[in-house]
Amino acid sequence: MPFKRYVEIGRVAIINYGPEVGKLVVISDVVDQNRALVDAPGFTRRVETFKRLTLTDFKxxxxxxxxxxxxxxxxAADDINGxxxxxxxxxxxxxxxxKAAQSDFDRYKAAVAKSKxxxxxRAAVNKLKK
Known part of the structure; x- marks a missing residue:
């Protein structure tokens, strides 16, 4: 199965480690085999290692x-966030x-709903067994 996502200029990636986990960035330049210059709106341009980037399908x-x-x-024109x-x-x-932003009461309501x-x-499965 060939690769579909290549490290290339313009490839959109997600930061998977550090204080900005989950932030979408675009590869602006490849520095060497281990690092790339990344940039995004509302983001300071900087060098990130490939270990901290996960490539997406967008370019x-x-x-x-x-x-x-x-x-x-x-x-903005390609509406990458959307x-x-x-x-x-x-x-x-x-x-x-x-889920991480839920309050204690929200977690309780979810547990009760899951239980119900x-x-x-279980009742439907037991009914079908008979």
Missing amino acids: LDIPRLAAKKVVNEKW KFDATAWGKKLKARAD KGRLI
Whole structure:
């Protein structure tokens, strides 16, 4: 099975480690075999190691070392945030963030709902067994 996501200029990636976990960035330049210069709207351009980046399916059509203004325009024109949020990966990250932001009472309500659902399923399965 061939690779579909290559490290290339304009490839959108997610930071998977550090204080900005989950932040979408675009590869602006490849520094060496281990590092890339990354940039995004509302993000300070800096060098990140590939170990801290996870490549996505999205790619911006930008030149090497594109200016911040060009990156911002292409990002907005391609609606990268909206496209990523619509993917299963984006939905999973959103659900994880929502669950982490729950209060104690929200967690209690979820546990009660899960318990009720389990009881209903168990009753339906036992009914079918008879």
